[in-house]
Amino acid sequence: MLRIALTMLLGDKAKYLGIVTAIALSSVIMIQQPAMLADMLAQTTGAITDIGLPDIWVMDPSVRSAEENRALRDTQLHRVRGVRGVDWAVPFFRGGQKVRLEDGETTQAQLKGLDDATLIGGPPGMVQGRLEDLRIPDAVVVDEAGAKGRLAVRLPQGGTRPLGVGDVLELNERRAVVVGVARSTPSFMSQPVLFTTYTRAKTYAVSERKLLSFVLAKARLGEAPEAVARRIERETGLKAYSSEEFKEVSLEHILKHTNMLMNLGFVVLIGFAVGAAVTGQVFYNFTLDNLRHFGVLKAMGASDAALTGMILVQALLAGFVGFGLGAGASVLQVAAAAGGMGPQPKITWHILAGSGAAVLLIVCLAALVSIRKVRRLEPGAVFKP
Template sequence: MYRIALQMLFGDRGKYLGIIVGIAMASIIIIQQPSILLTMLSHTYSLITDISLPDIWVMDPKVRTSEDSRALLDTQLYRVRGIEGVEWAVPLYKGSLTVRLGNGELERAIMLGLDDATLIGGPGIMVEGNLADLRMPDAVIVDEAGARGRLARQTGRPGEHGIPLQVGDTLEINEKRATVVGIAKATPTFQSQPILYTTYSRAKNYAASERKLLSFILAKAKPGLDSEAVARRIAQATDLAAYTAGEFKSRSLDFMLHNSAMLMNFGFVVLVGFVVGTAVTGQIFYNFTLDNLRYFGVFKAMGATDRMLLCMILLQALLAGLMGFGLGSGVTAAFAASTWKGNEMKLEVGLPLLCASGLAVLLIVLAAAFFSARKVLRLEPAEVFKS
């Protein structure tokens, strides 16, 4: 009986392909949109992700996300270093400065000023050059996406891509010279601005118009001590906010979710994809069942139980759903892979997202099978023979 059910499904190629395409389109929307949302949300704490060495981030109590920064007095650094349980603490400057390109155009870029002695907070992966080269005069390191994108040297010819920055090129930051000594990989920021790395003392020179420049204090708890307990101790002793890296990520993410409409917008698109997928797939599958209703009537007259007929319909629906979901997830994975060749947002399709999307597609398939099964289970065999 199951083989006959499959022959019925494959025999009507038009409706079979229609069901698969409908489920595939729903799968693409259900997988792709959450993937874009999760990628964008991960960029809200990209700075914390890239700077993985410190356990604790210390900042002004009014700072809400890693994209936000409020300057501290330099004396706060020494207070944090004196807290019991702190192994080391280093400064980090984070600010948005104006960069003048070779053709005179201006671009805003994020500058990170690293501790002069240790260079903690620097990029983990260098494409060209070395992190230690930041100690050279006027040295800066540029992230790869910025070097190939907004900071690239324009050719002046429409439609042509700019020439990526190379080691040895020069920039002008707030009317001061900067020499590119390295290209590094970095997670894009939420605003996708270029990222420049330099030393803390040199960042003071580039941002001389600002009175206070200490944006964050990066600290490490002594071995064997709980970083959360040390962070609470720092907060009590200094009246500053101190969070572990995980807490700071959660704080940044919560602020973005509660103060933007991204979750609602992407959720609405996913809901529309789910409803449309259910409607289209259910309608096509229902018409497929109606076309084969006489066969189900014959099976029922020959003694097939309702359970057997229901299993046949479920087999047809689940097989079509598996084919459609496989096609949709494959297309989405190929699209995500294509984004890794660019310089901006790189989509990731993880196993939890695929499992959740698969569950949503399963609900679509079961809904389609339910409406079709009702017609078959209520069918009287005599009606088939009368017609």
């Protein structure tokens, strides 16, 4: 019976391809949109993830996410260092800065100032140069995405090349020499990221009165970061989170105060609805075209359970092939976009499992409509003139 079911399905190539195409397109939408959301959320917490050594972040009480910036006075650093359970604490600056390129073009970038002595707060990896070279006068390190994108150098003969070691930028009318290119998580606004020392960052941002964006601290051995963070809050009046707490707070803020989840979720819902409608319609028409075959099998003694199994096999096969094509196309698109500018969708097994379950529901709903038609079929109806 299963062999007959497959012969019926593959024999009608037009409708088989129609079902597979509808499921594949629906799968692409249901994979791509959550993958985009995963990338956006990863960018939201990317600064926390990249800086792995500190386990406590201290900030102004009004800060609600890692993307916000409410500067503190430098004296707050010493107050944090004096709290029991804090092993060490270093300053960290982050702020927007206009960058002028060698050809006179300007762009907005994110400037990060690292502790002068330890360079804690720097990028997780280097593509060119060394992070220690930031101690050279006027030195900055540029993130890889920014070096290839908005900060790329325009060539006289046309075209561009990535910004590299030795190139010169201008920040707030001050010279900045690129000494390295770093690998880091892109910022939420997809701006280039520049790294320099904390002291030098203050000279680039002289127009600001308060310049201490965050205090990065480490709990002493045997002390829970969460407990030390609560102690910092009680003794300084500042807000303090462990790294994991800060990630959760940042994600919660983004999801609650933006339409990101609603907009992407609506697109996924539309993809599911359209996929279910088109697949159901084409599969139902396929069943109607083969209704006489089902009637003959029923007249020969085939049970309703056997016919139901045939329809389910047909639907599941089409769903499996369609989902495979959709998932494959999504993965190829992500691979092609890897390393380039703009969003980088992140396809995880959770996304594939969720979209696969949605496709399974689509084909089951499509099969259910056809099953009801076949089960109500009178065997003698196909022999009537």
